[in-house]
Amino acid sequence: MIRLTAGELAAKLGLNCCGPSERVVCGAAALVDAASEQLSFVGSAKYFDAGRASKAGTVVVPPGYEPAEGQAVIESPQPRAHFAVALGILYPQAAPAAGIHPAAFVDPTAVVDCTAEIGPGVRIGPDSRIGARTRILHGASIGAEVVVGADGCIHPLAVIHDRVSIGARCVLHSGCVIGADGFGFEFSGGRFQKVPQVGTVEIGDDVEIGANSCVDRAALGVTVIGTGTKLDNMVHIAHNCRIGKHVVIAAQTGLAGGVTIGDYAVVGGQVGVGDKARIESRAVVGSGAGILTSKIVRAGEPVWGTPARPLRQHLAQLATLARLSKRKGGA
C-alpha cells in the first residue's frame, strides 16, 4: 500500500484538492468504514450527509459538496471513476517478478518473454509464447501452441488448453478453463460417439474471465471473446459462441453452442441462452432469464423471464397472474 498526501493524489488524478492537502492518504474504505488516513468517495448529492459524517480524511466528491471540518476533498465530475483510478494508485498491482521459477515445467520450444513471471508448478507446453510482463502464477496449466499477450495475469490453477490465443492485458482468474472440448456427440449404434472438437478459442485484449468459468473450444473454427469483454465467475461459454467487444456477463450464466452476442451487450447472472440464439449489440438481458434456441434479442428494452420477453410485457403478465390469483381466492 502506498502512502501519499491528498494533494499528491489529486495531482496524480489530474484534479484539484481543496482543504488540508497535506493530509496523509494510505488505503481506502467506504464512507462508513473509513478512518482518518483513508480515502473514500461521495458518489452523488444523495451521499453528501454521509460524506460529512464519515471519518475519512480525504474524499473524492462531485461539485457542490461542502466538506466536513478538516476533510480534504478532491473534486471530480465523475467521483466513482476517479476513485477507481485512485485505488489503482493506492494499491498498485504486484510487478511481475521476472523469470521462470526453477520448479516450473516450461517446454524448451516455448518462448517466454524475459520480463514475464512464471510461477512454481506452472506448465507451459511446446511452441507456446508468453508476452512481456505477463504473470503466470502457481500451478497454472498452459498447453501447446498457446499465445498469451503482454501485461496479462493468469491466476493460480487456471487452465489454457492447446492452441488457444489470448490478447494483451487479460486477467484469467483461478480455476477458469479455456479451450476444453466442446460438448459434441453423435448418437450412433446405441451410444454417443464423440465428435472431435478440433477448433480453438480466441480471446481479445483487456478481457477478464472469472474464477471457475469455462470457455470451450469450437467444434470447427473458433470460439471468440471480443476485446474488453468481462465474464464473472462460473460462466459457461459453449463451443462456437462469438461474443463481441465490451460485453459484460454476470456470474453463473451459460451459453449453449453457437450463440452470438453483439458489442456492449449486458447479460445478467444465471441467464441461460439456447443454441444459436443471437443477443444483439447493446441488448440487456435480466438475471435468470432463459433465451430459447435461435431466438434474437434486440436492443431497446431489456428482456426478462423464461422464455425471455420484453420487461414490461413480463411484468404485466406477473401482475395479471397475481390479480387473478387473488380474485379467485388464492393467498
Next chain:
Amino acid sequence: MIRLTAGELAAKLGLNCCGPSERVVCGAAALVDAASEQLSFVGSAKYFDAGRASKAGTVVVPPGYEPAEGQAVIESPQPRAHFAVALGILYPQAAPAAGIHPAAFVDPTAVVDCTAEIGPGVRIGPDSRIGARTRILHGASIGAEVVVGADGCIHPLAVIHDRVSIGARCVLHSGCVIGADGFGFEFSGGRFQKVPQVGTVEIGDDVEIGANSCVDRAALGVTVIGTGTKLDNMVHIAHNCRIGKHVVIAAQTGLAGGVTIGDYAVVGGQVGVGDKARIESRAVVGSGAGILTSKIVRAGEPVWGTPARPLRQHLAQLATLARLSKRKGGA
C-alpha cells in the same frame, strides 16, 4: 476403517447396547445394503420393518424398536445424529502427516505450525500463517498474508488468495477459490475500467465450502462468511456479501454483490440473489428462487419462485394458472 464391538461402539457414543454386544462392527451402510459386520440406523418408527429386514448386525434405533434375531441395537433418542457420530468413529479422518513436503513452495516468511501437513506442489506465500494440525493438500494455492486456523483441511487444488483469513476447523473442498477479485468495473470512455478490488474475505470457524465454489474479495472492506456456515458445491458469493452464522446454502446458488444473510437462514440450490438483497435470520428460500435487488426476505414463511414470494402465494398463482389454462382449452 476401525473394527470394534457393538458394545464398545455404544460406550463411545454414551449409549446402551442391547442384544449381542460382542458383534463386530466394521463399516456402515444403509439398511438395504448393510452386511452383518456393518452398522446401520433406523431413523424413525416408519423404518422399523426395514430395520428388522436388514442384514445389518448392529443398528442405531429409536426407543420402541424390536430387534431382529441376533441384531445388536444401540438405542438413541436421536438415531440419525448418533449414527453420524458413529461414522466419525468408524471412519476416522486421516491424521495430518506433520511436515512440509519437499516439493511444496513455502515462502521463508510464512509460519507453518510444526504439526500441520503441507502436501506436494502446495504454494504458501509470504507472511501467511497455517495453524496446528491443518492439512493443506496437493497443489493447493495459498497467497500472501493468509491466515488458516487450526484443525482445518484445504483439499487439493483449492485456492486462497492474498490476505484472506480462515478460521479453525474449516474444510475447503477442491477447486474452490476464495478471494478472487470481485466483479467491479466502471464504464468510462467506451470501455469497462477495472475497479481494483482491494478488500478481503474473512471466514469464521467450522465453515465448509464445497468444490468449485467461489467467494470473492470485497471491493472495499470485507466479504464475510460466519462461523458454522456451510456452502455446497459451485456456490458463488460476490464481493461484499455478509453471510451470518450457521447458514446453509445449497449447490449452484449465486449471490450478487453486497447481499446479507442472517444467522440460521437456509437457502436452496440454484437460487439467485440480486445486489444488496437481505435474507433475514432463519428465513428459508426454496430452490431455484430468484430474489430481486434490494429485496428483504423475512423469516416465517419460505419464499419461492421468481420474483420470490411467500410459498402459499406462489402455489396459489401456479394453481390459478393451471385452472385458467384448462378452462380455456389448454392441455
Next chain:
Amino acid sequence: MIRLTAGELAAKLGLNCCGPSERVVCGAAALVDAASEQLSFVGSAKYFDAGRASKAGTVVVPPGYEPAEGQAVIESPQPRAHFAVALGILYPQAAPAAGIHPAAFVDPTAVVDCTAEIGPGVRIGPDSRIGARTRILHGASIGAEVVVGADGCIHPLAVIHDRVSIGARCVLHSGCVIGADGFGFEFSGGRFQKVPQVGTVEIGDDVEIGANSCVDRAALGVTVIGTGTKLDNMVHIAHNCRIGKHVVIAAQTGLAGGVTIGDYAVVGGQVGVGDKARIESRAVVGSGAGILTSKIVRAGEPVWGTPARPLRQHLAQLATLARLSKRKGGA
C-alpha cells in the same frame, strides 16, 4: 494434423470417393470457412447450395448431392457421423507419452501401467491403479485406492478423491472434482454437525465429464455414473445419485441427493432436480426446468418449466397467461 488424399480418407471411412480423389485433405472446417485443402460436410439436402458454394476441396455428402466443379465428394448415408469419424482421422489424439514425469508424486504402492503417461505435478496416492495408455495430465490430483481404467484421459488439474473408481476410455476435463464429500449435516445443539461421507463414486466406461463439474461421493454406498454417459461443464451431481447408461446432461445442471436417472435420458442445461426425484429411461427434460423433490419424470413427452410439467401443458399455460395479460390491458 494428418495429410492424406480424398481417396485415402474415403477408404479409411469405408466409403466411396467421387471426383478428383487425389485432392489433398489437411484439416476440416465448416462449409463457409473451409479452404481448398480442407474437408467439410453437407448434413442434408437443405445445405446442397451451401456445399456447392463452399471452397472446401472435399465434402462428405448425402446421396443426391451434385458436386461443384473440382470438388471431391465422399458419399455417406450419415454424413454428420462419418464427418465426425473423419475428424478423428485428420486430428488424431496425442498418443500417451508413456512414463512417469520425474516431477510427479506417485506413491510407491500405486500401480501405474508402463504405457500410461503421468504428467508433471501429478499426485497419485497409495494403492491406486492407472490403466494402460491412460494419460494423467499436468497437476491432476488422484487420491488413494483410486482405479482409473485403460485408454482414459484425465486433463490438467482434475481431481479424483480416495476410493473412486473410473472405467475405461473415460475423459475427465480440467477442474472437475470427483468424490468430494457430499453435502450432509445434522442440525444438533444449535449447529450443523458434519455427517461423515463414507461412500464413494463409481464411473462406468466411456464416460465424459466436463470442466469444473462435480460428482460427490455417497454418504453411504455409491454415487453411480453409468457407462457411456456424458456430462457437460459445471454439472453438479450430489451424493447417492444413480445415473444410468448413455445419459446426456448439459451444462450447469444440478442434481440434489439420491436422484436416479434411467438409461438414455436427456437432461438440458441449468436444470435443477430435487432430492430423490426419478427421471425415467429415455425421458427428456428441457433446459432450465425445475423438478421437485421425489417427483417422477416419465418418457414420452418432454417436461419443461418449474415445477416441471409436460411441454404442451406448460406452453398452454404460457399462452393463457399472455392472452389474459393482453386482454386486461397489459403490454
